[in-house]
Structure formats: C-alpha cells, structure tokens
Amino acid sequence: MSLDDAFQAFVIESSELLQDMEDHLLAFSSATSPEESINCIFRAAHTIKETAGLFGIHGVVGFTHVVESVLQRVREGSLPMTDALISLILECKDYISRQIGAIQDDVVIMDDGMIATEKGLFDQLCRYMKPGDDTSGVCCSIETEASAGAEESQPAGAQPAEKVRDAALGNPTIEAKDDAQMENENWHISVQFSEDVLRQGMDPAAFLRYLNTIGKIQHIVTHFERIPKADEMDPESCYIGYEINFKTEADKSTIEGVFEFVRDDCQLRIIPPHARASDFITAIQQVESAGHLKLGEILVQCGSLTSAELKRLLGLQKKLNEGGEKARLGELVVQDQSAHPEVVQAALHRQEQNKHTQVKTNQTLRVDAVKLDHLINLVGELVIAGAGIESGAKELGNSRLLEASLTMARLIEEVRDSSLRLRMVQIGETFNRFQRVVRDISKDLGKQIELEINGRETELDKSVIEKIGDPLTHLVRNAMDHGIEPPEVRRERGKSEIGMVGLNAYHESGSIVIEVSDDGGGLNQKRIFEKAVEKGLVAADAVLTPQQIYQMIFEAGFSTAATVSNISGRGVGMDVVRRNIESLRGSIEIDSEEGIGTKIKVRLPLTLAIIDGFMIGVDESCYVLPLDVVEQCRELSELEQAQCRKNNYINLDGAVLPLIRLRDFFEHHGPAPKRENIVVVKHGARKTGFVVDHLLGELQTVIKPMGPIFGRMRGISGSTILGSGDVALILDTASLVERAVVKESSVVTSRRLACP
Amino acid sequence: MNALVQKKAQVEQVQVSEDDQYLTFSLAGEMFGVGIMSIKEIIEYGSITSVPLMPGFVRGVINLRGRVVPVIDLQARFGRPSSPVEKRTCIVIVEVAGVEDALDIGVVVDAVSEVMAIPASDIEKAPSFGAKLRQDFLRGMGKVDGKFVILLDISQVLSVEELSGLVGHLDEVQAAD
Amino acid sequence: MSLVLEAEVDGGCKIRPEGELTIYRVADYKPQLIQVLESHPSIVVDLSRVTEFDTAGLQLLILLKREAKARGITSSFTGHSAEVTELFQLFDMVPYFGDPLVMPQDDSSRRASV
Incomplete structure (x- = not known):
C-alpha cells in the first residue's frame, strides 16, 4: 500500500467514522445503551486523531484531541450529554470532516471561514472542559504536537484555541497516566x-x-x-x-x-x-x-x-x-x-x-462500480444475442435448436437478474442521512419533529439510489414545513407536540415503493382545488378525484402554503420532484387525510438498466413505452378513428382524452394501416392517448444509452436492441406530451394570427 | 538514453507516415479524404433506425456489435441535399474525442475508394472560398494525379459539442414551432 | 573440608570457604555454617578463596546473614573474590550485605559483560 493509498484509506475510514459518530449522536437520546454510544463516539474521535497523527496532520490531531477530551469527560460521567452538547459535537464532526477535506500535503489548508469556525468551536468546547484544571507543568508529546499544529495551521490570533488545547491536555485521566508511565522507558x-x-x-x-x-x-x-x-x-x-x-x-x-x-x-x-x-x-x-x-x-x-x-x-x-x-x-x-x-x-x-x-x-464485497457496470452491459448484450438466437431458431423451425435456445434464454434471464442484483444496495444509508436533515430543519422551523425509519434493508439499484436523494429531501422538507403543524396548533388538535415524519421502503410487484409520511395537518382538498383554479390549472367546474386534486401540488408554480419559508414553499420543488421521479420512470401517489397526516408514495423501478416496456409499431419503426405509464391499449373503433383524424381527441369513459398521433408527430410517411390502435398513457392526473399503427406487446429489455450526441434530446429516453438486431427507441412519454402541448399552443396562436 | 531518443524518433516517423495516409471516399461526385488515424471500420449500409424529431444530418442509429452508434449524413451536415442510398453506399465508423471518452460515430458516404498517401508537400491550404464548405471543416486540399481531394478535419465536422448543441437546439425550435 | 575455621577472635569466628561455593557444596556447608552461628557471638566470612560462586552460594550467604541478624550475632563478609563480587553486583546484593568490598572495576565490568 503506497502512502497515497494509505492516505486515501484514512480519508475513507475517517468519513465512515464520522458518519458513525453522527449516527450515534443523533440516536443518542433513544440509545438503548448510552454508555456504548458514547464509547463509539469517543472511539471514532480517538481513532481519527490517532490516524491523523500517523500522517502528521497536526490540525486534525489538535482539534480532535479537544473534542476527544470533552467526550472523555462524558464517558467518565462527569459531564452530561445534553442536547446542546450533542449539537456542538455534531458541529465539531462537520468541522473535522471539513478539515479532512481541506488536507493538502499533510497540512490542513484553512480559509478564513474555517479559522472562525474552529475558534468558535474551541470557545464552546472550552466551556465543557473541567474548570481550574491545572495545566501547568503537564507537558507531553501530544501537547507539543498540538501546538505545533496550531502554529502551522492557524495564523496569529488563535490564542484562545491554544489555551483550550492546553486545558484539554491537562485532562488528568488521560494525561496524568501518560505522565506516570513516561518515566518508565525501560x-x-x-x-x-x-x-x-x-x-x-x-x-x-x-x-x-x-x-x-x-x-x-x-x-x-x-x-x-x-x-x-x-x-x-x-x-x-x-x-x-x-x-x-x-x-x-x-x-x-x-x-x-x-x-x-x-x-x-x-x-x-x-x-x-x-x-x-x-x-x-x-x-x-x-x-x-x-x-x-x-x-x-x-x-x-x-x-x-x-x-x-x-x-x-x-x-x-x-x-x-x-x-x-x-x-x-x-x-x-x-x-x-x-x-x-x-x-x-x-x-x-x-x-x-x-x-x-x-x-x-x-455480506458485501467492494467491487469497482465500473467493473460492475461493464458486467451488466455485457449481460445486456447477452440478453440481446440470446433473443437473436431464439428468433433465428424460430425461423429455422428446428425443434432441438429452439429448445436449447429457450433453455439458454431462461439461464440468461437468471444471469441478468443475479448480475443486476449485484448492483442493489440497501436504502438504509440514504435514509439515515435524513436523521440529520430532520434534526437541522426542525430546529430551523422551531418544531419538534422525530424521524421514524422503516424498511432500511430494502434494496434497490445503486443508480436509482444516487438519484433519489434530492427528491426525497424535498419531500421530507415539505412534510416538515407544510405537513407538521406548529406545536400550538398540534396541542389544540390534541396531538402530541412532537411531530412524526416517517420514511419507509418496501418492494411491491417488481418495483420499490418509498413512502414519506407525516402526522401533520393533511392536504386541504378544497384549498388545493381553489388554488389550481386560480392558477388556471383546472376549470372551476371540473370534477376531480381526491387523487387528481392531490397531484396538483406537483404542478409547476403551485404552493398552498400561506407563507413562504426558506425551507420550502416557493413553488419550485414539488414539480421538480415529480420530474425527477418520472425521469427515473417512477410515479407518485398521495394519500392524505385532513388533520391526520399525509403519505406520499414514490414508486420506482428496481433498476434503471432494464425496462419493462410495451412495444408499439409505427410505419417501419418500433418504439418502446415504459410499461408503468401505460394504462390501457386497444384498437380504435371506426368512430373514434374518424373523430381522432378530425380533432386529436376522443371521448374515453366520459372524459376528454387528448391524442398524439405518433405517425404525424414523428413524421412517418409510409402508408397508414386501416385500423389504428391507441395506447393510453398516464402522468399524474393527466391521461394522453398515443395513436400507433401496431401493438406489439410487452417486453423486458436492456436500456442502451444513446451517447452524448443525443444528450440534450428530449422525448426519447434511450434505446434498446431487439432480438432482430435492430435498434428500438424508448419514448419518454411525459416530455413528448409536454412537447405536444407546446406545439399545439403555438399552432393555435399562429392560426389566430393568420386569420384575425 | 540514446536508444530512447531513437525509439522516439521512430515512433514519430511512424506517426508522420500514418498522418500522411487518408481514406478517400466520394460524396455527390466529389472526393474527400479523412486521416486514417480516426477511421475505425467501414460497414455496409443497412438497418438504420431513424430517430424522429432530429435535425436532418442525424440519419439515425445503428447497432454496432451491441452498442448504439449514431449515424451522420455528411451531405446534410455540409448543408447539401442528401445522396440517395445506392449499392456502394456505406457507413464509415469514425472515432472522435467525446466529452469524456472517445466516441464512435458513423458517417454515410456514397462510396469508399482507397487509402492513399498524400505527403504534406502535396497539400495546399484550403481556399478561403469556393469549396462551399465551412472553413473549419477543412484541413487542406490534397493534390493527387492532378485532381483535388478535399481533406476534412473530421474532429470539427463531427464535433460532439456542436452536434449535441444542434440536436438540443433543433429540439427546442421544433417544439416551439 | 573446605570450610576453614580460621580463628576465633573475641569469641568470634572467622571462616574461610575455599574453592567452590556452589550448588554442589551448599548442602555440605549449610549445617556447618548453622553450627558456627549457634556457637559464636560473631562471625566473619572470608570470601577471598572462593573460586566459584553461584546463586546457591549467594542464597546460603543471605541465609547466614539473616540468621545471624535474627540471633543478634554480628556477621561480616570480607575479602570478596572476583567471582563473589561479580555475582553480588549482578544481583545488586552489595547494599544488603553492607560490607566494604574492593571493587575490581575493570575486572567486574569485564565479567559483567561476558
């Protein structure tokens, strides 16, 4: 292991230790064994100090030592672990992590902000040190190290900090023992x-x-x-x-x-x-x-x-x-x-x-994500090659070959599922991060809110996990800000003053469901509807289901909060959340009961590498729609066919269903079949019908990226290779609908301009 | 040390000689050349999946041994009418520098003729007009048997940044139309 | 018999063990020494003739010193041979016996380092 590697290992280990520290700090009040928790916190600080010492990173050693000394007092029982102290140690933890992030060539490069932070933290830590600790005469190697560190990393004016360090070093439980044994060098x-x-x-x-x-x-x-x-x-x-x-x-x-x-x-x-x-x-x-x-x-x-x-x-x-x-x-x-x-x-x-x-x-083996992606790519190709063999076998009509290819197809499917499972990670770590978010925000909001986490062990694809953090944060913030009522209101309503925000995850029929729930005021259907009408999102006489009303909160520019706080309520956010979730091919459902609380269910595919699709044909081309947005599909009746040619909408179960005729939309010029088909696609509360030539059925297929040239293209989310070897494009129906809306409105405007 | 210098010189020599080699092909009767260093392979024209809502120069995508590779219509890229697909039409797979990794892009040409060596001394500076091509697309005019071969700067012609920009832009323009 | 009772001065006894004062001899010496202790008011042990000395010998001298003290008999050791000195120093027993002892500096350091 080279020194660089060792240093990298130190950085990684430290961040793990700091995370540990944070977890224990946040869970401290509810810890079954506070002694064990404080031991873990202490050990984390201690190990970081020791290891930083090995690398000669004095800045980290010095600061961590003081933190450690305060923790030592807690450990001895001479200092209670108050909420204030937990907060302070959390800040210290953040600062240590900043320090480690700022290490260059074994020296912590501090900017003015860090110097101020460090000084502030030192001053606060100082208050937790034993008063009147006689520090004179105690002089051990660590002290010189620490003050050397202080000189190195701190410009003048850091006097108080050093004093604290000295005080910390006077901590008799650690240092006095050291002292006595220092005599014994033999x-x-x-x-x-x-x-x-x-x-x-x-x-x-x-x-x-x-x-x-x-x-x-x-x-x-x-x-x-x-x-x-x-x-x-x-x-x-x-x-x-x-x-x-x-x-x-x-x-x-x-x-x-x-x-x-x-x-x-x-x-x-x-x-x-x-x-x-x-x-x-x-x-x-x-x-x-x-x-x-x-x-x-x-x-x-x-x-x-x-x-x-x-x-x-x-x-x-x-x-x-x-x-x-x-x-x-x-x-x-x-x-x-x-x-x-x-x-x-x-x-x-x-x-x-x-x-x-x-x-x-x-339980887990660390594998380079790149290797894993490569394997999954290969497996994807194997799936395609297998499909090719299968269709070839069918063509040839050789029953032995066909049987063999079916066996292979089954095996390939198993290989694919197993290799995709390799990339599955538990959502627990992502959830745990919210402990901190909830703690910090509830402080800002002046509300007492606890986070309840369930389903930590639920697994989903790493690529999904990486992208789910932001939308989840939005949802949690929103629940805390708008969902949970202020303490007075909760008291009036006879609820516990402590609000509850819940995170839960579980698997359901091939997808993962993540729930963000709160026991707050619930959504006010009437107010949302009024607001939606006011914003021109729905007609004032429209009859909507509760679910349709709730979905309104995800429309752009929608915010029901009477006041705009700095946490949420600016109306950006929720629509971004929906877009993010939809870009992951997910969907959102809302359950809410006024006065009781709200539960937002985010449904996501288990992986982004594979899509359950529905294949359609237009002209000579094949397109794939994500199966989870497809609500129904059928042949158009003659009447509907005539209607849709005229108006671009039909009557579906008594409601107007706008249509997109893919043949026209994609400018396919081949001859249209006599009977066209319709696929009804649903986004939130909005349904759209896609008129296509042929319905080709469901398929599960591997998604192929389109490459950087198509990076800014909207309407098509990727591609897949069919058994025939041809490429089929995967449609991003949401952005196609959006695009159709824009296109039509501009057509309408231009028509208006054309015939005044 | 000496050996190293020699080796380096050799390498340079090889590179110089490869630099002088061009794959020539025809487009609407005109001869073009692209340095063979960026040519990966030449494949038959066929089974291109067209991508809807794309600018004209995007002919579509093909499956190149499991990878989805875009195919560019050079004629359209040059702002000229596309050539009809004929027997000798083929796709030249070119490697260009992408944002992160090197990227394969296919270009449609009417016919591939041959690989020829055109020494730098036989290459003239591209005329500032008359070639009816953007200046930055040109590397120069190679003289072969008294005829001119238009040598392309393929990294400019197939600039990923520019192409993706055009795709995105057209997307917006179309949507707003 | 190598434990020489040399003389009796003022009722005291001077003994001079000769040759080995080691594990091989201590069994013989012990009863003799005890006997000397029982019949004399003081005892002087001349160690100049001791050519080999080991831990067993040392233990015996310690016993002698302790027993003498217990019986109110004065005891002293003189003329430490180089072998005795080396072992005394090795065990740091010189202060215990408290007798002046000629320190053959070079000699002892040489031995100690062997």
Whole structure:
C-alpha cells in the first residue's frame, strides 16, 4: 500500500467514522445503551486523531484531541450529554470532516471561514472542559504536537484555541497516566524461580549475565524473602527472584527467549516500557483480519504479549471460569500487567473494528462500480444475442435448436437478474442521512419533529439510489414545513407536540415503493382545488378525484402554503420532484387525510438498466413505452378513428382524452394501416392517448444509452436492441406530451394570427 | 538514453507516415479524404433506425456489435441535399474525442475508394472560398494525379459539442414551432 | 573440608570457604555454617578463596546473614573474590550485605559483560 493509498484509506475510514459518530449522536437520546454510544463516539474521535497523527496532520490531531477530551469527560460521567452538547459535537464532526477535506500535503489548508469556525468551536468546547484544571507543568508529546499544529495551521490570533488545547491536555485521566508511565522507558522483567531450578543445573545469575548481552540491566531488586528459616531451608532449592529494570532494543519474545530454559520453572512477567505501548497500538492497527483473531492472538501478533504468556493467562482464565468467575482475558492481561491497558483497549477496539468489517465483507464485497457496470452491459448484450438466437431458431423451425435456445434464454434471464442484483444496495444509508436533515430543519422551523425509519434493508439499484436523494429531501422538507403543524396548533388538535415524519421502503410487484409520511395537518382538498383554479390549472367546474386534486401540488408554480419559508414553499420543488421521479420512470401517489397526516408514495423501478416496456409499431419503426405509464391499449373503433383524424381527441369513459398521433408527430410517411390502435398513457392526473399503427406487446429489455450526441434530446429516453438486431427507441412519454402541448399552443396562436 | 531518443524518433516517423495516409471516399461526385488515424471500420449500409424529431444530418442509429452508434449524413451536415442510398453506399465508423471518452460515430458516404498517401508537400491550404464548405471543416486540399481531394478535419465536422448543441437546439425550435 | 575455621577472635569466628561455593557444596556447608552461628557471638566470612560462586552460594550467604541478624550475632563478609563480587553486583546484593568490598572495576565490568 503506497502512502497515497494509505492516505486515501484514512480519508475513507475517517468519513465512515464520522458518519458513525453522527449516527450515534443523533440516536443518542433513544440509545438503548448510552454508555456504548458514547464509547463509539469517543472511539471514532480517538481513532481519527490517532490516524491523523500517523500522517502528521497536526490540525486534525489538535482539534480532535479537544473534542476527544470533552467526550472523555462524558464517558467518565462527569459531564452530561445534553442536547446542546450533542449539537456542538455534531458541529465539531462537520468541522473535522471539513478539515479532512481541506488536507493538502499533510497540512490542513484553512480559509478564513474555517479559522472562525474552529475558534468558535474551541470557545464552546472550552466551556465543557473541567474548570481550574491545572495545566501547568503537564507537558507531553501530544501537547507539543498540538501546538505545533496550531502554529502551522492557524495564523496569529488563535490564542484562545491554544489555551483550550492546553486545558484539554491537562485532562488528568488521560494525561496524568501518560505522565506516570513516561518515566518508565525501560522494560520491566519480573522473575520468580521455582525451587527446582538450581537442582536442574540452572543458575538464575546466568540469565542476568545473558540479559546484559542483549541490553542493559538498569536496576535490579533481588527477592530472597522466600528463603525459609534455617532449619527448613534446603540450600539446593532456589528461593530467589528478581525485578529488573531493563533497557533494550530487543522485542518481547527475544527477552522471553532468555528465560527459555526455565520457562516452565519460573513465573515470568515482562512488562513493556511505556514508549512501547504506542508501538504496540500501532502494530495492532496493522494486524490484518483481526476480526476472527482472539484478543490474545492480536496481542501476541503485535508483540505485546508472548504466546507463553497467553497460554498461562488462558489457563488462568479457564481456571477462574471453572470456579464460576467470569474472567475476561483483557482484564486478566491488564491485571497481570502483561500489557498496558491502552494496548489491550486498542486490541479490543481493533478486534471490534475488524469484526465489523469482517461482517461487512461477509455480506458485501467492494467491487469497482465500473467493473460492475461493464458486467451488466455485457449481460445486456447477452440478453440481446440470446433473443437473436431464439428468433433465428424460430425461423429455422428446428425443434432441438429452439429448445436449447429457450433453455439458454431462461439461464440468461437468471444471469441478468443475479448480475443486476449485484448492483442493489440497501436504502438504509440514504435514509439515515435524513436523521440529520430532520434534526437541522426542525430546529430551523422551531418544531419538534422525530424521524421514524422503516424498511432500511430494502434494496434497490445503486443508480436509482444516487438519484433519489434530492427528491426525497424535498419531500421530507415539505412534510416538515407544510405537513407538521406548529406545536400550538398540534396541542389544540390534541396531538402530541412532537411531530412524526416517517420514511419507509418496501418492494411491491417488481418495483420499490418509498413512502414519506407525516402526522401533520393533511392536504386541504378544497384549498388545493381553489388554488389550481386560480392558477388556471383546472376549470372551476371540473370534477376531480381526491387523487387528481392531490397531484396538483406537483404542478409547476403551485404552493398552498400561506407563507413562504426558506425551507420550502416557493413553488419550485414539488414539480421538480415529480420530474425527477418520472425521469427515473417512477410515479407518485398521495394519500392524505385532513388533520391526520399525509403519505406520499414514490414508486420506482428496481433498476434503471432494464425496462419493462410495451412495444408499439409505427410505419417501419418500433418504439418502446415504459410499461408503468401505460394504462390501457386497444384498437380504435371506426368512430373514434374518424373523430381522432378530425380533432386529436376522443371521448374515453366520459372524459376528454387528448391524442398524439405518433405517425404525424414523428413524421412517418409510409402508408397508414386501416385500423389504428391507441395506447393510453398516464402522468399524474393527466391521461394522453398515443395513436400507433401496431401493438406489439410487452417486453423486458436492456436500456442502451444513446451517447452524448443525443444528450440534450428530449422525448426519447434511450434505446434498446431487439432480438432482430435492430435498434428500438424508448419514448419518454411525459416530455413528448409536454412537447405536444407546446406545439399545439403555438399552432393555435399562429392560426389566430393568420386569420384575425 | 540514446536508444530512447531513437525509439522516439521512430515512433514519430511512424506517426508522420500514418498522418500522411487518408481514406478517400466520394460524396455527390466529389472526393474527400479523412486521416486514417480516426477511421475505425467501414460497414455496409443497412438497418438504420431513424430517430424522429432530429435535425436532418442525424440519419439515425445503428447497432454496432451491441452498442448504439449514431449515424451522420455528411451531405446534410455540409448543408447539401442528401445522396440517395445506392449499392456502394456505406457507413464509415469514425472515432472522435467525446466529452469524456472517445466516441464512435458513423458517417454515410456514397462510396469508399482507397487509402492513399498524400505527403504534406502535396497539400495546399484550403481556399478561403469556393469549396462551399465551412472553413473549419477543412484541413487542406490534397493534390493527387492532378485532381483535388478535399481533406476534412473530421474532429470539427463531427464535433460532439456542436452536434449535441444542434440536436438540443433543433429540439427546442421544433417544439416551439 | 573446605570450610576453614580460621580463628576465633573475641569469641568470634572467622571462616574461610575455599574453592567452590556452589550448588554442589551448599548442602555440605549449610549445617556447618548453622553450627558456627549457634556457637559464636560473631562471625566473619572470608570470601577471598572462593573460586566459584553461584546463586546457591549467594542464597546460603543471605541465609547466614539473616540468621545471624535474627540471633543478634554480628556477621561480616570480607575479602570478596572476583567471582563473589561479580555475582553480588549482578544481583545488586552489595547494599544488603553492607560490607566494604574492593571493587575490581575493570575486572567486574569485564565479567559483567561476558
């Protein structure tokens, strides 16, 4: 892994950690285990700090350290996690993410805005620091690092910030411990020999001499208290032991190797120097696939614990557990002083982390999206090639070939479905982002609103997920702004003051449904209708179904809100939402009950790569309409045929149905068939009939992009290759209708101008 | 180091010689040439799916081994009447620089004649008028056996930016008509 | 018999072990030393003739020192041979015994580093 890769990994990991942090912060009030939540938040901050430290990014280290220190106080229980503090930490999280985004060549490039933000956050964090923390005299490496960072990344005038940093560094729980152990830069070796050692020809003195060859015994205390009274003492038994302060560059197993021959005949403890703790922690970070390793194995791998020690401790653990005690290895290791508590903590964290990623790797495998797209393209071509073989086989009439091609077609279909499923992702992550949106907006609006999320595990195509965020945000904002009533009103109506916005997702008959619901005032049909009439969208005497009325809110320039807030209500938005959804070949339904709430159902195709289509023929050409907009299709009666030639509309079930004659619209000049057909297409409340030559039936087909030359074309959304090898165009019926409307109105105007 | 220089020189030489080669074809009796570096293949004319509501120079799209490739009518692009489709009519697939990736575009020509080498010394600057073609479409006039071959700057003729702009513009104009 | 009872001064006893004072000899020495402790008001151990010395020997001297103290007998060790000195230093037992000891600087450092 190159440094660049490592840095990229840091950026990705940080953003994941920050997201974790945010999730936990937002869920804090409802967390089942607040301790665990705060631990996660703390760990996230801590890990970012540590990793940033590895890259020498002082700006991030310095800031995160202060955040961490405040969190540490919460962890200890000396500071309550208030809403205000959650908000502050959220802001800090945003700021850290900004910092990481602004890193160039290991330095955080700060603009004036960031400097101001950082100062502001520091000042606020300062209030959460322990008052009167004596920071003088505490000076450890981190402090110098942090202030160096401050110098680097902050111009003059950042004094208060540095003070806070100093204060943070004075946090006794972290730093005082560091301090005490800083003195111990050497290894500590403690040996107590068993009585038989001397008789077996071993001399404890020899080990000391050997130790001196791999390092230097700085200090030794020999224990001889075990020598019994004269008459009980066996001069051939060994009673002594020693405590050694040992300075060496050698690693733990080398030291342990010194005592190899007496390993079973002595109690040996090798305690690493404090300086090593950080080495071990670093080593732990590098232990691969720690998830399936046991804690002890991680400690052994990083060199903090030797296998012999592990064996002994595991034995002890077993004994304790047999005795009915619940002994955890981590605690034993610390009690035993075989490893530093920090190291054990880091190992546990690493194990946890890897378990996490292990679970993830078990469930998901990271694949380059480009590779996946390529595979899906190939599968698409396979589908087409398969269709070609099938139609060829039909032509030839060879039954064996036909049978084989049908088997292949079935397999290809399975391959296609499986490969498309590869690109399916859960919608949960997209939903989770709304926690923050809801929190922020409810604050702005002065309403108390909670978000309820369901159906997180519902999967849909990545390409759809990427495009659904914006429309969903609009819908959620709208629900919060216009749906949920102000607290006073809710009280009057006998509702809980806390409003509820819900997000839900589920699969339904080959498509995915995403619901945005609220328990607000509901849509006022009368007001919408009046407004629609006022805006000239419907005739004042029109009879509309509730659904048709509701759909009006998606018309351009429509807003029922009496006041325009900065969140929504400017009348842009909802029509954009509909257009976005329709460009994804989706549709919107609305359920609403006045005073109870509104539920907006967005129905989307599972994937954008494949379309369920309805094929029609005009002249020599074939076109595909998305099946979900097709409401009905049939042959035109003679009467209707005559009517449509004249007026471009027919009477459908008592209502006027405007028609688009594709033959004329697309300027096909071949001979028209005697009987034409009609396909009724529905967009929102509006129905349109497309007059076509032939109805060729349903098909499921792979969408082919048309390329950049057609990028700005409207009316045709893509193309597909038919079994015959010919290209068929997929029609974007909504924009065709729009286009027809514009065209007709201009024709009408020009006619008016022509004959005054 | 020396070897490297030599290699580079060789490469340049090859490029220079390839640069001098042109695929020539006829359009309404006139000879045109396009540098062979941008030619990918030549296919038979057939099964073009016409795209409705498009400017005249968009003949349609074809299925080129699973990819949908636009086909441009060069005559229409030059603002001349389209040639009728005949036996020798074919589609030349040309690679041009797109917005992100290189892009294949087919062009309809009356007949492909041959690949010929036209050294730079035999190429004259395009006349400022008289060719009845936009200046930026021309790379120069090649002299072959006393006749002129119009050498096209195909990246200009098939500029993706310009073509998509025209498609979009026509779309709006038509809609507003 | 290599534990030489050299002389008795003021009722005290001076002993001088000779040769090895190691695991191989301690079993023999121990009862003799205890006996000396029981019959004398003070004891001086001359270590100049000790040619080999190990942890077992050290333990025995520690026992001697401790027992003497417990019985109110003064004990001192003199004439540490290089071997004894090295081990005393290795275990940092010099302060425990508290006897002046000639530090053959070069010698001990050489040995320590062997």
